[in-house]
Amino acid sequence: MIPRALTVSLVIMLAAVLGMGLYLRTLKHRAERIHEQPVDMRPVPAPVTGTPERVALFIASDASGGLQREDVDISLPREHSEHAREILRALVARYQAKDSPHPLPGGADVKDVYLVNEKTAVVDLNSVFAEAHRSGILVEELTVASMIQTLVANEPGITRVKFLVDGRERDTLAGHADLSDFYDVAAVSALAGELQ
Amino acid sequence: MRWTEARLGTPNGPGSVPRHLVPTPFSTRTRVIIALAITFFLVLLWTGSARSADEKRLTIYTPGKTYSVFLTERNRTEYVDLIAVLEPLGKVDVRQDGRKWKLRLNGDESQFQEGKTKAKVRGHDYMLSRDFVGEHGKALVPLASLAPLLQAMLRENVRYHPAGSRIFLAGAANPYSTQVVAANPPRVVFNFTAPVSPNIANEPGKMQIVFPRDPVIATGPDTVTIKESPISSVTNFESDGQAEITIKATAPLVATFSNGGKTLTVMPAQQAVAVPKPPIAIPPVTPAPPPVAASIPPILPPAARLPQRRFLVVIDPSHGGDERGAALSDTLAEKDVTLAFGRSLRTELQSRGVEVLLLRDGDTTISTDQRAILANTNRAALYVTIHAGSVGSGVRLYTSMMPADSEAPRGEFVPWDLAQAGFLSSSRTLAASLAGEIQSRRIEVRVLSASLPPLNHVAAPAIGVEVAPRAGTDVNDLTSITYQQALASGLAAGIVTAHNHAEGR
Secondary structure, eight states, X not given: OOOHHHHHHHHHHHXXXXXXXHHHHHHHHHXXXXXXSOOOOSOOOOOSOSOEEEEEEEEEETTTTEEEEEEEEEEOOSSHHHHHHHHHHHHHHHHHXXXXXXXXXXXXXXXXXXXXXXXXXXXXXXXXXXXXXXXXXXXXXXXXXXHXXXXXXXXXXXXXXXXXXXXXXXXBXXXXXXXXSOEEHHHHHHHHHHHO | OOBOOOOOSSTTSXXXXXGGGOBOOOOHHHHHHHHHHHHHHHHHHHXXXXXXXXXXXXXXEXXXXXXXXXXXXXXXXXXXXXXXXXXXXXXEEEEEETTEEEEEETTEXXXXXXXXXXXXXXXXXXXXXXXXXXXXXXXXXXXXXXXXXXXXXXXXXXXXXXXXXXXXXXXXXXXXXXXXXXXXXXXXXXXXXXXXXXXEEEETTEEEEEESSOOEEEOSOSEEEOSSSSEEEEEEXXXXXXXXXXXXXXXXXXXXXXXXXXXXXXXXXXXOSOTTOTTSOOOSOOOSSSOEEEOOOOSSSGGGOOXXXXXXXXXEEOXXXXXXXXXXXXXXXXXXXXXXXXXXXXXXXXXXXXXXXESOSSSOOOOHHHHHHHHHHTTOXXXXXXXXXXXXXXXXXXXXXXXXXXXXXXXXXXXXXXXXXXXXHHHHHHHHHHHHHHHHTTOOEEEEEEOOTTGGGOSXXXXXXXXXXXXXXXXXXXXXXXXXXXXXXXXXXXXXXXXXXXXXX
């Protein structure tokens, strides 16, 4: 005879296994439903508090292979680093819009901008930005030049810009544009001149 | 555990055991439950091991193609799906009648029966080493019987390498010899009978050369040990459907192709100069990264040139091996376009009498630092890295985007990151000259600067070429022979013109 305690334990365990299986199935279905829904992967727009400010965005165009200045009014935080980050986020959001002239992947975002000193800025991108970015010399250079030109136009005095991905150094953006070193703003401005 | 009444020894005697301390066997019902639980876990373990066996593969080489099929395990025997093996070889027709299977390959019929070893191939009886298994539309035959079975079905010579799970059909084989040179400089030379496209990976202390598609077969000993040399051993082996070579060394190694991709030379990076050309001196410069690039005077302008220097153009088809580059379409990878274009450019330059070194003449993985080291140690007069893109149209020529205030370093050694600084002006002059030649061939061209590795590390005039489809066409234009030749011809003519101009001709 099986002791009553063992029988009860076995029954409870079997019931628990069945219950967990059903719960797992429910969770799976729920997750699949969530996955099927279209998700807006664009970064959260800048906070609407504060006075709207006119900022210059240097918009890249794949069709012309160049950069074009576009002035927009957006509300921005006062703190310097957050101010710079939100400007770059506005640029990224522009690239993620439907009519984007230089599409960036959904979910690409600028995590942080560190203004190390008056001359040096470090831009931290999220991993989606780099992993899902289109590969090619021109297409990557357009992204980098557009971000640096936009940053410098709105935060004057910066002479060097470094890009990180998820807080870490990375060799290239998507196989071509070198991210291992600082970008010299004067050299990027010369490139922007060539691109216009 | 259940305790019951029992006695050992005499009752109440000195050998007796108290009643409540004697264990008894489990009841029948408990034993059944335990047995079921153990069986359940054994089944789990067995399915786990079966899954890992499924991941093994067999590679089949034919004169025209190479393909792999997965192996599966039944009753501790490796089986392979005969239909998957035959389909790439011809028209296969399968008919199943109960337990009987009829397979027709190009009209020739073979018969198998589930659970039987006896089969009939083209009217002749044939014995499999284990029972035939038919399941889920798969005709599984024992792997050990596959080679003779294929020989009977195809009437072709079949060679089977059981250690590496590789089958060579109809004489498809690329035998290679290994030649070890212990000194001046130490190197290993592999001579293949046909061009190869291996994946080459460098790890600390060793280089691994893997041939996932080439039917290479080592003709020498499996392992060669070299004494008193930076290269300590070379091992040839086969496993999981591919051939591999492992070279152990105490120094970083580089691999270079020559002889149209038929010869592969591996040597320590510091000594990776153009060995087959003995007149060239080999200075002990350019160590592994972070290295100091050799300060070599450029070919352009002539005032800075050393007398009697050769004019070597290093062509670097970007990406390769594991690194595919841009996905230009679902089927077209940047690495393939750059290689095809690199070969076209080599042909055009050689036809104009220019000495060329193509850094990659197969599907090999080479890091950008290794590319710069190879260009520097070979004393390139000009470095051209080739890329392809789908954005925009025409050709883009790039020079290094170095800070404007970068001073050209002086002295014998220069910082790795500033190797290009002394050549930037020459690079820009050359880019402008090349743009003129390309434009004259009615191909759209732009000259830009870019932060493109490894341009900054090359101690010679260096250009990046990005080829995009011509206006009004799509990415398929990148594979157009006409386009590749027109562009290669333009670049080659521009390079020769610039060189002649520099020489004062």
